[in-house]
Amino acid sequence: MQEFLLDHTHINETNKKGIYFFTALLNRSCIAQKYRKFFYDFYLRSQNKEKLIFIDGGAHAGVFSDVALACGGICYAFEPNIHLYAFLKNLYKDNKNLILFNKALSNKNGKTFFQTDDNIVSDGGNILKTDFNGENFYEVELINFCEFLSEILKKEEKITLIKLDIEGAEFDILNDLIDQKLYKKIEYIMVEIHERFFNDGIQKINLLKEKIRKNNITNIFLDWI
Template sequence: MKNKKAETESSMAEQELSPKQKRRHARQVSAARAEGLMQGMVGLMRPSDVAIDCGANVGTVTQSFARSGALIHAFEPDPVAFEALEINTRGFPNVVRHQAAVGVAASKLDLMRSIDFDAGPLRQTVKSTLVAGSHKVDYDKKNAVSVDVIDFPKHLIGLLDQYEDVAVLKLDIEGAELELLNLLLDRNLLDRIRFIVAETHEKQFRPLAGDYAELRRRVAERYDNTKVFLDWI
């Protein structure tokens, strides 16, 4: 009863906030949820485990994973972010760093940068993408860089051949998660991963909103969000 009352009071208080205050409140709630998820994911891992961080950027999540003692494979294609990832994780011998993007097949593609890339390259690398259609990205190739893309299903199968399962898979790959998650679903490869957390980017790639809705439907048919969580930030 007390919990329901507290939720009602919290909801009423939120309704009284200004739009700016609501956005700040939403960010605080998301940050708290992400921190709780992070603790839960690290709690899943043991030194004998393997975990994968796709879209590692500067290594914040990679470092948290690595503190568990598990073997961590970290993928980051943007050379600006990868340099920071190398520096930030050099104290962790259990981190394997891959300067590459992850995809459904091996290739070499142009990585497109943010429209604001020149104003702060390192900060803006979180928006770098291989996927067309983002309103936040400069597609005239002024700041584009050619990057390697690995065949992620093949890499995942290789790890599963060595380990009983994968403890955690984190995907924050700026739109490329749509095609990759659908393929992993088609091949039943998510079954052998204990926990999958992904940030989907339907707000960034608005023309793909329908495809994202279908992905969410497919995931919900097979898994609950204690197995596959699609609202990572």
Template structure:
């Protein structure tokens, strides 16, 4: 059997004078250090996006992909067009309606109108202050179960069901080729449970958008520790520099 494409997790190199300056600046404590780190990471993420495309090129019918935080379906559709079966989670009603429209012609997509989390629950999904019922799928990319900062509006929040995602994978009848996770801060709860969990042996590749900006003091050390761990394991491949 042909070996599947599975990259090796590693921190992107620091390239050029600007990135070297940002790498030095990232060592500065406090807000200035975080701003430098974020600028550096953005440039590094831009170079890592091809990795997702490479894995997709070696994804095919019979494979299973999961999209956590599918929003309006851009990544879901890319994964489904490989022929793989795709399961997509999206809790926001407006985004879910747009997701349905985006994949209505694809029979290999299963949509789950719920959030994914580290335990079963019923939680408020906080939405942007810019969200409007006149455009229900607009400004939903940042909808979050855990973040309710000044850019959110309490009156726009909606209660949603949360699925225990670890249990969900355990109940599947096959392994997962790609797990994509963009759930606006809720990824940390899932990732912390996944570390050293036996279910990892059933996943090939994980692509995660992390959201350190929500609480840099807490999440940056968690990111660095998780990256260190990802580089030590053989499977799954974990990309924390995807976007």
């Protein structure tokens, strides 16, 4: 991931609303160039008073949440890492459009263990590891993502965009999203796939791609960065 700190020298509230700052946020979030038009369109839509709903699954340092907020949207952000969550909670404490959860996205509710590497604020921590070496693991709460989406969709007509960067848990969630047809209520779903975390990772991603193809799904993108 690219360096997530912006140089705020000479940035005031006026030029934070300008095109150069917006483009800098897109660059910082590593969104693939071919998808950036979506975000300029989101900004235009919000300026035309359309309500936009984003979900940031795996918020890390907030680089995608910042893009969602700059587009003029409401963002639900999920980060299970307790240290990153503490920074995010402070960072967005005055922003009513960012709703933050210290939970891990899953296809079930409950609790599990979250483990990081030696860099406890890296973007590689996940809930899939079972070799709990060292001290960098702790219990976290799981949230059934499809249940959460169903609750949101009781209040909202649709969800604008979901970004998932959840270190391997995306396979279970995407399969449920497709099986429950929830993807039809979401404009775009952008995912970073982590097949490398599995011994059968190539098979997993091929099965997922085939499922997307068979269902004629055109709004799930597996290469958002």
